[in-house]
Amino acid sequence: xxxxxxxxxxxxxxxxxxxxxxxxxxxxxxxxxxxxxxxxxxxxxxxxxxxxxxxxxxxxxxxxxxxxxxxxxxxxxxxxxxxxxxxxxxxxxxxxxxxxxxxxxxxx
Numbered sequence: 125x126x127x128x129x130x131x132x133x134x135x136x137x138x139x140x141x142x143x144x145x146x147x148x149x150x151x152x153x154x155x156x157x158x159x160x161x162x163x164x165x166x167x168x169x170x171x172x173x174x175x176x177x178x179x180x181x182x183x184x185x186x187x188x189x190x191x192x193x194x195x196x197x198x199x200x201x202x203x204x205x206x207x208x209x210x211x212x213x214x215x216x217x218x219x220x221x222x223x224x225x226x227x228x229x230x231x232x
Contacts, residue, residue: 138186141193150194154181159190161212169227170203172212191215195222 142151150161157178163170172194177187191212198205204227207213216222 138189141190141197143194143197150190150197152186152190152193154184154186157181159186161187161190161194161209163194165203168203169206170198171206172209175209175211187211188215192219195225199225 138152138154140152144151148163150163152159157180159177159181160175161172162174162176163172165171172191175187175191177190192215195205199222203225205212205216205222205225206227207216216226
């Protein structure tokens with residue numbers, strides 16, 4: 125049997141991302157802590173405003189797993205996305221598989 129390694133193995137150990145709509149944030153519990161991605165929804169666009177990862181979880185792919193799943197949830201709900209949070213904006217820039225979700229920026 126093949127062995128699961130890397131991000132896939134970590135993702136299995138972490139569980140799944142929750143959409144806590146009451147607090148307008150996505151949550152991912154990892155090793156007794158939680159990574160968070162805050163958002164608001166404006167006219168069919170999910171705007172990510174902040175991503176928070178506890179210091180001891182940084183560099184492990186936790187925030188990337190959180191945002192990847194959050195983007196899949198946005199896609200499932202037919203929403204476009206915008207990253208006002210620099211982490212989400214950079215993530216979108218590096219991931220061609222999510223370009224269909226990008227909302228146009230306001231031309232202000």
